Amino acid sequence: MKAHKLLYILPVIVLIAFTSCKKDPEIPNEEELITTLIYTLTPQAGGVPVVMMFQDLDGDGGAEPEIMAGTLSAGVVYNGVIALFNESVNPTEDITEEVEEEGDEHQLFYIVSGTGTLVQYADTDSDGFPLGLATTLTAGEAATGTLTIILRHLPVKTATGVSNGDITFAGGETDIEVTFPLTIE
Amino acid sequence: MMLQRFISIIIAMLLGGFLFAQKCTLTISGRILDKATKEPLEYTSVAFREGNRSVIADSAGYFRLGGFCAGAYHIQIYHVGCPPGHYYVTVSRDTVFTFYLEHHSQLLREIVVEGETGSYQESQTRQTLTASMIRNRSGQSLADLVDEVTGVRSLRNGGGIAKPVIHGMFGNRVAIINNGLLQAGQQWGVDHAPEIDPNTADRITVVKGSDAIEYGSQALGGAVIVEAGPILRDPHLHGTVGYTFTDNGRAHVLQARINSSMDKFDWRVTSSLKKAGDQSTPDYFLTNTGTSEYGGSLQTVFRPSEHTQHHLYYSYIRMQPGIFAGAHISNLTDLEEAIGRERPFNVRDDFAYSIAAPRQKVDHHLLKYSGKKIVEEFAFWEWTYGLQLNHRQEFDIRRGDRSEKPALDMALWSHALQTRYLNDRGKVRYKWGAQFRWTDNTNDAQTGILPLIPDYREGQAGLFGVGQYPKGVFTLEAGARYDLQAMRVWAITNTLPREIITRNHIMHDVALSAGVRYNPAADLETRMQHVLARRAPEANELYSAGLHQGVAGIEEGDWNLRSETSIKSMLTQMIEVKSFFHAEVTIYSHLIRDYIYLRPEDELRLTIRGAFPVYTYVQEHAWLRGVDVIWVSDFSHHLEWMSSLSWIRGTTISDQRSISLLPPLQIKSMISWAFHDHRVWKSSKVQVEGIYHARQRQWDVESELLEPPDDYFLLTLRFATGIKIRQDVLHFSVACDNVLNTRYRDYLNRLRYFADEPGRSVSIRLRFDF
DSSP states (O other), rough: OOOHHHHHHHHHHHHHHHHOOOOOOOOOOTTTTEEEEEEEEEEEEOOOEEEEEEOOOOOSSSSEEEEOOEEOOTOEEEEEEEEEETTTSSEEEEEEHHHHHHHGGGGEEEEEESOOOOEOOOOBBBTSOOOEEEEEOOOSSSSEEEEEEEESOOOTTTTTGGGTOOOTTTTTTEEEEEEEEEEEE | OOHHHHHHHHHHHHHHOOOOOOOOOOEEEEEEEEEETTOBOOEEEEEETTTTTTEETTTTEEEEEEOOOOOOEEEEEEEEEOEEEEEEEEESSSSEEEEOOSSSOSSOOOOOOOOOOSSOOOSSOEEEHHHHHHOOOOOOOOHHHHSSSEEEEESSSSSSOEEEEEETGGGSSEEETTEEEEEOOOOTTTTTTOOOOOOOSSSSEEEESSOOOHHOGGGGTTTEEEEEEOOOOOOOEEEEEEEETTTTEEEEEEEEEEEEEOSSSSEEEEEEEEEEOOOSSSSEEEETOOEEEEEEEEEEEEEETTTTEEEEEEEEEEEEOOOOOOGOOOOOOHHHHTTSSSSTTTOOOOOOOOOOOOOOEEEEEEEEEEEEEEETHHHEEEEEEEEEEEEEEOOOSSSOOOOOOOOEEEEEEEEEEEEEEEOOOOSSSEEEEEEEEEEEEEEOOGOOOOOOSEEEEEEEEEEEEEEEEEEEEEEEOOOEEEEEEEEEEEEEEESSSOOEEEEEEEEEEEEEEEEEEEEEEEEEEEEEEEEEEEEEOHHHHHEEEEEEEEEEEEEEEOTOOEEEEEEEEEEEEEETTTTTTEEEEEEEEEEEEEEEEEEEEEEEEETTTTTEEEEEEEEEEEEEEEEEEEEEEEEESEEEEEEEEEEEEEETTTOOOOBBTTOOOOOEEEEEEEOOOEEEEEEEEEEEEEEEEEOOOOOOOOOOSOOOOEEEEEEEEEEEEEEEEETTEEEEEEEEEEEOOOOOOOOGGGGGTOOOOOOEEEEEEEEEEE
């Protein structure tokens, strides 16, 4: 009986010994990750800014992202500014700069549904095409809907409609796609 | 019979050393037989290079020619419809030889694993691609080559990346045996092609039954055995130089092999080079589908005595395929937009060789030493040590000049130590062996991305034995195997703060097989085999975590998965009516308990890049069954007709849902005409082949993004000839694939969502054997 048990356990011990003493893997520095998008809307006439935020600190898996939406006032014109961060690294990395530097390879798109709200580009890249980090938002009538913000990497900026913020023929790949509930009072 | 000829040649060589008689009165005679059927090949031309003499065999395959001096001769044998046979013999007295030529469809019959001697025949169904078939399709990938075998298909990711599917099984369930070693690559990935250069191979055998007894659980769905052949014992420098051009993709392939043999030492060197650009469909270029590949091998054999052999083998291959630009999608919205477009995104209007991200770069090194001791005439011991290093890098389109930085970078080291003993004579023929494998997978953290599969180490020890008992018209076979596997995993959590968790997995698995061969007459044979095998889940099934770009899905492993238990049963019936037809029918059933597969979950996971479907590895009982039929008719030595059919169906047992990625029905028909040899033109042949691929009607709505594509028919034309230049032959062939320039999509190609398959393609092959 004992001999049998030994026969069974011995090879297990040998195999484990062969497999165990490996160095712990290095945890990659996820410098490219975007964890946080903040869209700050300041009324042109002055007043309290409205902040929308999407935050997913642990990346694709793990915990659910946090979404914070704001309430806009009907008919008010806002200056919109996008800020992007990677908060998974210490210190926090500002991705906005990276997008700005590579402005010709990026474009943000704003897709509004249900409220008649208008978003217009207020900045350009080095080639004179819209970039979308800065925008002008004109709130529509009192209603609820959604606002989707998309960041495309390597879009075809010359394609039909792309300069006017129409994503249909933009191509490229999506670095960000977040949707906020939009309430206008 | 190979060994017998080998031995007779050796004896002749040895005697040649003792005798110095230089009188030129010796006679060489013999017979030429069909390698598969052992029937004589009539009116065969036997040419002796030395002295430029030749003779035609009679109607019974016999030949005789006198007036030879003692010495060595190169013999070439030509027969209509066969690839020419090359032999090197030494004669010191009147000598009788038997030569075997490969006649007609070599794909047809089970061919004994040569070098393992004569009579050990497996009860499973295996089909072999011979050296001449491999050379005639030079430039194609391993998966493309084995795709020729009925019941075998390939799973693709565009033109350059393909892996074999045997009876619906692939990846972790099909073992690729590279020169006696289990290929240790990242074979789990559907977009990971086996890292093997077919130019190094002389024989590729597809085991359609289960080969889990000898090769372990990875072979439970079948095996592809790639081998370099024995080196001809000829002191002269011989070799092959070949060039292939394919117009679709403007692919250039250059291949060379040189071998020679000394007193106790044989060697062979091979090398190949491939450069291909964007392929094109009938309507547009498939941008970024080029590939660049190079590789080589060195094979040496040292024979201190006639009973002992030492083999040293090294091979290297680098593969750098591009991934179709229009298939790169980053979330579900993109995927929905990219699917089913008339013209895919990101296709350029012009051809290019350049390969940009997304792309792969894979290096594979294989070093092997094996020794063989022939104990008795029909028994040998073999011991092997193998070292493999597989380095895979995958590049994605990334922000901030990071596209040159791999998004996935894994090094897989593998050591194998194995021994086996084979006895091929006596009342019970048997083989047994022991194997030990050690594997280490390490991710490079420089990617800046959490790894798709974790770092792990795995040790595996296995013991197997198979016995065969011939009794009259029956041969009974039984085998058993035991495996012990220990794996330790270092996984990084996907929650913050990132931590490393380690976990151990220990698994015991057994395999059992039973088979019978019933061979009442030479033209009638029945084979039946049942194999029960267990397969422990692999690291990807247990620990996958992350986004799979190509399918825009998040894949998640489950570390609680159990081993799969598989029972594959196969019945093969062969009937032959002499000089009329040969037919083979195989019926199989494959039951898998706790079949591990990726199931789409109902939830969509929200990330900053949008929503993604989540796929998790789950287990369910599954049943696969199918039929393979091959029919060959030889109307004459000139005209041959071959047809085949393969069908498979697979469902889960509990709710009868279809299993994804099973090949749809395929019907193939081929007619070829072999011309009489001319003074200059040798072995000329024309061939017309039509293949019908049905639409996959059995599919699961929940696990497919899109309906399977429509059925299609492909026509292929081939012409091959050998041009005799003095004593040597220049092989020339032209092949035209997809002659009708059909627009189609294939269910087993992952690009089916985005783009059509390549259109018409013409290949020109030149090969010079010296």
